[in-house]
Amino acid sequence: MDTRSLAEQEKDIRDLLRRAERTPVKTSALRRDTLKRLIDLAHSPHSSLKIIAATNLKLFIKDFPELEEEAINAVYDLCEDPVSSVRIKGYAAIVDASREQQKWVKRNADVLVQLLQSDEPEEVTFVKRALMQHLDMDPTVTLGVLCDQVVPSDEPLDEEEQSIRDRLRSLVLAFLAGEAKRSLVERHASIVGSPSEEVLVSGLFKAIARLSSSDVEVIVKDILAALPSFKPPSSRGRELLDVILAQARATLKVDLPSGAETGSLQETRYYLDIATFVTVDRRLSSPTQLLRFYYTNLTPKLVLGRLSEEDQAYVIRRVAETFAACDERTPPTGPAADAGRRPGNGMDATEEAALRKQFPEICYVLLQVFCDMKFADRRPWHACHTLLQGIARVRLP
16 A cells, blocks of 8 residues: 555655656656556546546556556446545546547447446436447447347346346436437438447347337337338338337237237237327328228227227227328328329238228228217217218219
């Protein structure tokens, strides 16, 4: 342990730094000794000396590969120091290390993600700033680290580990939907198929299939829907809808198990609401794909008969508004118009025409269910009006 006064130690390290900086040979013994001294100071009992270490490690870290591991661990130790001012300098030192050595970006970004769990709001601001700087340094690698924290682990976790993982996921999603959103929209995920956009989108698509509906809502509404790469005529919206409807099919099998006399749409409705957001509200994908889902899975009379009146009304409303969205998008004006109609996001004109042709038959079933409802206040009158208007506009053979 150094028995000299703090002032003497500060003067000594500053003199050493000045001499090292004037040394032209980057790998000189003097510079190596200076780096070792800085590593030692990261564990000093004096905060001022730790801050000197945090500020100056970047000047030497890349010149001595054999000391890199010690140096980066010293930086991590500074980030866990009992004193807030030292920790904040440690976060900045992580950024400095990544700038000096690109190979540290992934590991350092992962450390910063863990530091989002800090109970000090002011410090979290510095951590997020450091993460933003890593995004700008290497968006592909940093987004990969962030998405790894969003996708549930394949490894078995105990209750405490699962709780930590869930909390960290919510913090990462909040970061992507908040502080990072502008940089994603403007730079890092604005072009379909770019490496960073591909990493973000594929990671979040993978997460959708394994997360709760509340997390999925954040991913879709607050992150993906904001990306320029999801605006039509991009195929991304169609890909997103495919993922959402796959989840809707899976939950429907649970909500309405085969052989059961009754069931509900308790979980399925979450995904159908998100699908409506994608197709009807934001028009990121053709609504015809969602309409086909309803035709196949929820409008058969045997299926509707197993649902409560509340769920029946929900299906009627959703079919009505989805068809209306299709109608607004490609209003039919005759056979010639049908033949030349532009398909949207992968759904060709022939498939659209087939769905329109089925519409009166679907409406007949839905209107029967509407009339059979015992409680008039549950009847979706506006949806019924929309269905009847739709029938009037469809050209029957």
